[in-house]
Amino acid sequence: MQQDLTPASQHLLFIGGGHAHAIALLMIAMNKPAGVKITLISNLIQTPYSGMLPGLIAGHYQFDQVHIDLGRFCRYAGIDFIEDTVIGIDPEQRTVSCLNHPDFSYDLLSIDTGSTPDLSTIPGAQENSIGVKPVKQLLDYWDDLQQRVLDGDYNQALHIGTVGGGASAVEVLLAMQHKLERMLRKQQRRSDHIHFHIICGPEQILPSHNVRVQRLYNRVIQQRDITLHTGFRVAEVKPGQLISESGQRLVLDEIIWATAASGAGWPARAGLECSDNGCIRVNDFLQSVSHPDIFATGDIADMVNFSRPKAGVFAVRQGMPLAKNIQARLQNRTLSRYKPQRQFLSLISTGDRYAVASRGPFSLSGAWVWRWKDHIDQKFMRRFSELTELPDSTLDNDEIRIENPDMRCGGCGAKVGHTILHKVLRQLPVTHNNAEIGLNKPDDAAVIAVPEGKLLVQSVDSFRQLVNDDYLFGQIAANHALGDIFAMGAEPHSAQAMVTLPYAGDTILEQRLRHLLLGASKVFSDCGIGLVGGHTSEGAELQLGFTINGLADKQQLLTKQGLQPGDKLIVTKPLGTGTLFASDMRSQAHGRWISNALQQMLLSNYQASRILSDNNAHACTDITGFGLLGHLHEMLDGSGFNIRLRLENLPVLEGADLCLKAGLFSSLHPQNRKYDQYITNLDEFKDSHRTELLFDPQTAGGLLTAVPADKVEQLITALHSAGYQHARVIGSVQQNGVPNSVELI
Structure with a gap:
């Protein structure tokens, strides 16, 4: 999408990736308001579409088919995506607090975080059952339950029950039954030891639907040999047991909770007017009745003039009026009233490929209804999934259309105002790094005393922003800059920052600078150092870099040129950041691929450096822009x-192989291919796209080290224990081949 070059003066902030927000963001992205920075905060980078969830549980769909990829969509739309959990808001200061980020400021806020079953009112429910929401928690539980059944953990009777008589309880249980029976049948195993139960407080299931629908589902439940317990109002939950208000006991091995839902507690704590169930009360414009600069939609909102059930159909239909009213509010125009429909179409599945359509007093059913429902659901999901093509393992390179092939990759004027700079600096953590003059008493330059007998080790690194999360980018840039210091076995001492911020209003500038430097300071503090100075300016795009100072004893230094015959080569982190972020900038990478890659980039090399020094490593470097082969060449030069490199041993980030196969390369990748001349047998591997991993440039990559063979086992164990789970041996140093070359095996 075309980038808005107008300096941002307003911040539009969305909390939650619910259905209404997904639609609203799609509409706003197509007609983005000038001068507005848009941010989405969600605890899920891929959010589930509720209409297809039973189909996923039943095995009719794959994970990606039923999840909206918020990370990928936001990259495409030019929206900043923050993967985090909101824990509070301050409507007076207009700030949002998150679990793992500094506060965000906003001018206009919209909330669509959904709701979850209220387990707090029933003693023991939270400890002894699993809710149908949050969906990620349910799906993790479902994967675990399937594995336990496959492993034969339940050779005797297994009783599974859902508490609740609404559509979600019935659909989820029917879907689970369908999948488990099919799974066991495929293994030629019996499933008659698994018993299913629906526990319903009212005297009839699906109380919000007409009698014909209720009768049909009663028939299905009877035919599927599911036990229905109506009028069973749960008063207490004990391990493996439900107790009703009348004292009746029901033994269940697995309890899934699907009763009436409630909202999160933080909106009410912030002073927003909420209903008794914790949902935000909104007017006909979808604004909070108590705070007009806050909108709320979906299950987290209760419209004061229109009482409607918590159903996905209402959330989807709120997307368009929400987008229009947000646009109007930003431009000081009159808002439009939204009136939800009285009757609505429900399409409820029965686990297998059969469904029931229900609207008011009418109903239809059959396999054709399931196909109709499937068509509607898939059409909805295509609005988000067909923005750009994703790499596909079944396609050849020439079948992939590469978006924006000439885009320059991220990764590897005027000063910011004095007031903004000093406000941010006052919020940075206090550090004690023995600088004679630094931020503790600012001057024209920092002054550092180098202890007698120590060497000053210094490195500098700077690059463009590669992820639209300033706090994470600050951490990644700091980790990347520290890499050279750690690779040489030095102890970091201090850092200076170089920041270029895109033109924007003062409030947005301050927030961005604060997030960047707080992110970097988090990494520096973990290493016992801090900032002693730096330079800030405004420019066309965000750039961040650091000059890092370190200290080392002469005998302590690790260099690239220390290889010895028989050494084993070890890498501490997986490869693939170059191709993944090249794909991400074209919106051709799954959000979860990027999320996983970021977790590795946030992993500091600090502990790895200490482990290598303690185990007598002979040589070391960090893997950055020149890729694995480029840095191997530097060590060999x-x-x-010569080096024997086992290609299949290279640790690789999820999705990187597919992106490389599709030809989605970083802009530095072709230049790194010049190192292929040092591979003696590349022709033997010409059909393997894995060779492209050798040229992939890395940002905040791991360490590449040569260690004595007798130290390998204890070193790998120590690295794994320290959190470097992907550390592995990838090759060995030889002296009986072509000098200064690499042989693939």
Whole structure:
């Protein structure tokens, strides 16, 4: 999408990736308001579409088919995506607090975080049952339950029950039954030891639907040999047991809770007017009745003039009026009233490929209704999934259309105002790094005393923003800059920052600078150092870099040129950040791929450096822009040795292989291919796209080290224990081949 070059003066903030927000963001992205920075905060980078969830549980769909990829969509739409959980808001200061980020400021706020079954009112329910929401928690539980059944953990009778008589309780249980029976039948195992139960407080299931629908589902439940317990109002939940208000006991091994839902507690704590169930009360414009600069939609909202059930159909239909009213509010125009429909179409599945249509007093059923429902659901999801093509393992390179092939990759004027800079600096953590003059008493330059007998080790690194999360980018840039210091076995001492911020209003500038420097300071504080100075300016795009100072004893230094015959080569982190973020900038990478890659980029090399020094590593470098092969060449250069590299042992980030196969390369990738001349047998592997991983440039990559063979086992164990789970041996140093070359095996 075309980028808005107008300096941002307003911040539009969305909390939650619910259905209404997904639609609203799609509409706003198509007609983005000038001068507005848009941010979405969600605890899920891929959010589930509720209409297809039973189909996923039943095995009719794959994970990606039923999840909206918020990370990928936001990259496409030019919206900042923040993966985090909101824990509070301050409507007076207009700030939002998150679990793992500094506060965000906003001018206009919209909330669509959904709701979850209220387990707090029933003793023991939270400890002894699983709610149908949050969906991620339910799906993790479902994967675990399937594995336990496959492993034979339940050789005797297994009783599974849902508490609740609404559509979600019935659909989820029917879907689970369908999948487990099919799964066991495929293994030629019996399933008659698994018993299913629906526990319903009212005397009839599906109380919000007409009698014909209720009768049909009663028939289905009877035919599927499911036990229906009506009029069973749960008063207490004990391990493996439900107790009703009348004292009746029901033994269940697995309890899924699907009763009436409630909202999160933080909106009410913030002073927003909420209903008794914790949902935000909104007017006909979808605004909070108590705070007009806050909108709320979906299950988290209760319209004061229109009482409607918590159903996905209402959330989807609120997307368009929400987008229009947000646009109007930003431009000081008159808002439009939204009146939800009285009757609505429900399409409820029965686990297998059969469904029931219900609207008011009418109903239809059959396999054709399921196909109709499937068509509607898939059409809805295509609005988000067909923005750009994703890499596909079944396609050849020439079948992939690469978006924006000439885009320059991220990764590897005027000063910011004095007032903004000093407000941010006052919020940074206090550090004690023995600088004679630094931020503790600012001057024209920092002054550092180098202890007698120590060497000053210094490195500098700077690059463009590669992820639209300033706090995470600050951490990644700091980790990347520290890499050279750690690779040389030095102890970091201090840092100076170089920041270029895009033109924007003062409030947005302050927030961005604060998030960047707080993110970097988090990494620096973990290493016992801090900022001693730096330079800030405004420019066309965000750039961040650091000059890092370190100290080392001469005998302590690790260099690239220390290889010895028989050494084993170890990498501490997986490869693939170059291709993944090249794909992400084209909106051709799954959000979860990027989320996983970020977790590795946030992993500091600090502990790895100490482990290598303690285990007598002979040589070390960090893997950055020149890729694995480029840095291997630097280690080999002039040594006279050669390296045998086991291609299949290279640790690789999820999705990187597919992106490389599709030809989605970083802009530095072609230049790194010049190192292929040092591979003696590349022709033997010409059909393997895995060779492209050798040229992939890395940001905040791991360490590449040569260690004595007798130290490998204890070193790998120590690295794994320290959190470097992907650390592995990838090759060895030889002296009986072509000097200064690499042989693939």
